[in-house]
Amino acid sequence: MRSTEDALFDDLHPTQASTWEEGRPDLDLATKASIAATVLGVLVVALCLIRPSFASVLGAPGLAGVALLLIGGTIGWNRGVYVPSGAGIRNDGVFFGASYRPSPATLALTLPFCGLYTVLWWSNYGTGMVFLGIPTAAAGLWAYGHAQTVRYAGSVALLLLAAWMWFGDYTPSSLDSVNPLKGGIALVDPLAMALRGSSADKWFFYTVAYTTGVSLMAVRMAFRYRHNRYHLARTASVVFWQASFGFVVPMLLSKMGQKEHYFSYFWPLKPEYLLPFNVVDNYWDGGTVARAMFLWGVMMSLVGVPVLTYLYGKRWYCSWVCGCGALAETVGDPWRQLSDKSERAWRVERWSIHGVLALIVGITVFLWTNEALGRPWMDHGRASGLFWDWYGFFIVAGFAGIVGTGFYPVLGSRIWCRFGCPQAAVLGILQRFFSRFRITTNGGQCISCGNCSTYCEMGIDVRAYAQRGDNIVRASCVGCGVCAAVCPRGVLKLENGAMGDRFEGADDPLGEMLRSLGIRPRTGDPGDR
Amino acid sequence: MHVVILGNGIAGITAARTLRKRDASVRITVVSGESDHHFSRPALMYVYMGHMRYRDTVPYEPGFWTKNRIELVRGWVVRIHADAHELEMDGGGRLAYDRLLIATGSVPNRFGWPGQDLDRVHGMYSVQDLLALERATPGIRTGVVVGGGLIGIELAEMLHSRGRHAILLVREDSYWRNVLPREESDMVNRAIRAHGIELRLSTELASIEDDGRGGAGAVQTATGDRIEAQFVGLTAGVRPNTTVVEASGIDIARGVRVDEQLRTSAPDVWAAGDCAHVHPSVGEPFLEQVWYTCRAQGEVAAENLLGGSRAYSRGIWFNSAKFLDIEYQVYGEIPNRPASGVKHLYWEHADGDKALRICTRDGRFIGLQTMGMRYRHRVCEAWIRDGISVDDAIAKLHLADFDPELYRRHAPAIRAGLKEVSA
Helix, strand or coil: CCCHHHHHHHHHHHHHHHHHHHHCCCCCHHHHHHHHHHHHHHHHHHHHHHCHHHHHHHHHHHHHHHHHHHHHHHHHHHHHHHCCCCCCCCCCCCCCCHHHCCCHHHHHHHHHHHHHHHHHCHHHHCCHHHHHHHHHHHHHHHHCCCHHHHHHHHHHHHHHHHHHHHHCCCCHHHCCCCCCCHHHHHHHHHHHHHHHCCCCCHHHHHHHHHHHHHHHHHHHHHHHCCCCHHHHHHHHHHHHHHHHHHHHHHHHHHHCCCCCCCCCCCCCCCHHHHCHHHHHHHHHCCCHHHHHHHHHHHHHHHHHHHHHHHHHCCHHHHCCCCHHHHHHHHCCHHHHHHCCCCHHHHHHHHHHHHHHHHHHHHHHHHHHHHHHCCCCCCCHHHHHHHHHHHHHHHHHHHHHHHHHHHCHHHHCCCHHHHHCCHHHHHHHHHHHHCCCEEEEECCCCCCCCCHHHHCCCCCCCHHHHHCCCCCECCCCCCCCCHHHHHCCCCCEEEEECCHHHCCCCCCCHHHHHHHHCCCCCCCCCCCCC | CEEEEECCCHHHHHHHHHHHHHCCCCEEEEEECCCCCCCCHHHHHHHHHCCCCHHHHCCCCHHHHHHCCEEEEECCEEEEECCCCEEEECCCCEEECCEEEECCCEEECCCCCCCCCCECEECCCCHHHHHHHHHHHHHCCEEEEECCCHHHHHHHHHHHHCCCEEEEECCCCCCCCCCCCHHHHHHHHHHHHHCCCEEECCCCEEEEEECCCCEEEEEEECCCCEEECCEEEECCCEEECCHHHHCCCCCECCCEEECCCCECCCCCEEECHHHEEECCCCCCCEECCCHHHHHHHHHHHHHHHCCCCCCCCCCCCEEEEEECCEEEEEEECCCCCCCCCEEEEEEECCCCCCEEEEEEECCEEEEEEEECCCECHHHHHHHHHHCCEHHHHHHCHHHHECCCCCCCCCHHHHHHHCEEECC
16 A cells, blocks of 8 residues: 555656666776676576587586686676775665566566576476466466566566577477577586586586576675675575585585485475485485485484574574575575565465475375385375475475576565475474574664665564564574664664573463464554564 | 544654553544654655665554554644644644644754755755655755754765765864764764765855755855855754644743643643653753654653653663764763763774773763664663663673674773773
8 A cells, every 4th residue: 555655755766766876986997897797607608508509619618717707707896886885784776776676677687587497397397387387476476466577577488488499499399308408508517527427417507507696696795795794604604505515515425426415405495305205215225325314314304403493593594504595695685675574475474384384294294104004005106206296396396496586586585485495484483482593672772764674585574573672583584684784773683592581472482372373362562563 | 532643753653552552442643744654754864875665664554553543644733722622734624632742843953044945955854855855866966964963964975875976064173073072073074084975074054045046056154165056955953843832822942841741731732752842840951852762752641641640751861873884872971072070981993983982970880882883772771770880881891792793892802992081
């Protein structure tokens, strides 16, 4: 609902955007050259995707060249943008830029992400991805009030598809059988040979692209938050975990003839690490090392997660270790302010994220019951097939991939983490009721300005708590620390302390849970959410 | 009972919330001519700088008001008919009340400068001021901001963020010197200049020149300098907004005159926030025009509207601000000039952008002020209330540190480096 003032400011937005644009400082030559280098690097990759034969010509030296262009370009670009203005919070013009509201420019960014995830799962689900996945996402967004966005997305997608078929080596009839990432895969092939001793495939290409995206955008974070050691440390941490246990370590394991295992993911984010069709056939019967991998996962799910979350809150995982978190905190950071802060969104969130958790818990219990009874209902092949066809298609490919990442520029950077991730749901329940973590509000210093809520990627209305002097104890908080950083009055601080003083409901966790679910009524305090 | 609250700023809205919290049946109406909904006034600057949209400065969703049965009326009140218990609205309508709270806030000071009513000469207080600034922005190359206080530096930062040349005129010989001691004031002077904002100290505005079309074209300073400017910001403080009250026969001093229970001279009428001039039974009358005191007064007024008799007392002073990139917090007493019996201990980081000042009287800790560091409100307040010794406070300084995790801890360096200074 727009107020009179909202309408007046909305009308002024074009003036705001143009005056801001015209008032920006000029970039020096080195910065312009760096931008050109970055764009050139991206163009080479795009060219490889369109003409796979070009990638084969480039070979290893070409790949190294692309890497140098991207790394050097990104460093120079961010240096040129952030160093001259000095260290500090730099959110000037965030809401004036063209990419911060649904527009053709936003969608030029959205579609490559959606397209990548569609293409990645293409061979698994074929045209189903197009005829089921994308309309599902579109319908969801439409219902959510982004009809305009969907219309734009649709038309740009059609144009891109036409261009791709025109310029590429493909025809519509071969859509199901070709691999549209052929050129990208050929580009990273030399790296695959060196790391794991076998040719690249689409998942290798995806992991390289993912890790590159995280690392390059971490450079942006490093310049942007160079005055803030918390942000520097957590950014370095996600890059480390993504590059090592999310990429290099699994590849080396594979080279050594072991399973390509990802030690930084556990059930239920990676459900297959605890589902019998995979555990029994591939891990338990796969030798000592594979068995140790499985036990590591079980240990983390049952002991590691609760203990670390008790000590530090869910942030130890979500904004320090997790790969999805790594992408959100680096590549997704420019869109964090787009998350929906309304109470309605919070209601949707609670049903949605706990729904996915209930689903995966149900599947797990069902499959292990089936296993214990000697598989009376389905064998491993059928269980695996059904699981990947349904959970894999709708939740992993559709929710976490297409919507979760593809819609960063529409719904903010933590869509999957907030509305879908079952691991986040588990961590959140632990954080809410059994953790030392809280965001402390500094006495009466809050001026209700709203910077904290605006820049919360999880859509938490931080201000609602801070302006009452209450600490913030919320299941969804991933502890990124940006609310505390952008606060102009030094009001917020992420802390781990005694359970008793975290918030007023700490001594009545069950009552608090019932109230937060709407089962037991709130007290009627007009500050209550 | 029907309580009408005149003004939807922090004092008025805190009063409305407190009323509903204490009493489920009282009818509450909030009248505002400025905006449909309560918004955070200090956040307006972030709308101009593009950190937030206007809607993001609004702390409560529209449903909040219906859920808590707080009626919102949009419109200006022109007169209070205290005897009839009625408000006369612009346009002729009447609104009856049983009890009334005046929370009309303040207006920017204008000291009768020639040209102060030209186009593109504005304060930076209301939504209307911000809208006017937005509309003027395409034509601004240089903006002159008059006033070396909190709003002045914010307005200069705003203009600077949109690539406009900003010139800050400060009457004193250093920024906000009527509040800040010398060293902190110097630190802000340096920060202003380092950001590329032009700072002219010991400079007073004499007049504003017409550009020939009824708008600001240049300013003349008291020393005879002429500065071309397409926008002039008047930020030399604020005064209570008493326009409505003046026409209504309710006593006015520097603001709406109230006793310590925030009662005005008229029956069933209270006043709170920026507009209230408090005359306590003991001690000097005072105006308190910061966010926190308005919030506290709104709470006291609400309780007294419901029949209470609570006296307003602001408690131990605290405040905070952000000067460009330097955060500032103050707890307790920090006199800006030498004061009898008060000793100042000061530490400044080698970077020149972090500082801590402790004030003591008779060896007791009476106040703490930080630049570029965050300290804990509750801890500092308790130390002052308990009157702990300064040595004790310095020994326990790390307990008050509120900087983010992983930040370098300065307490040891502060303990080693605190030096006595004048002020």
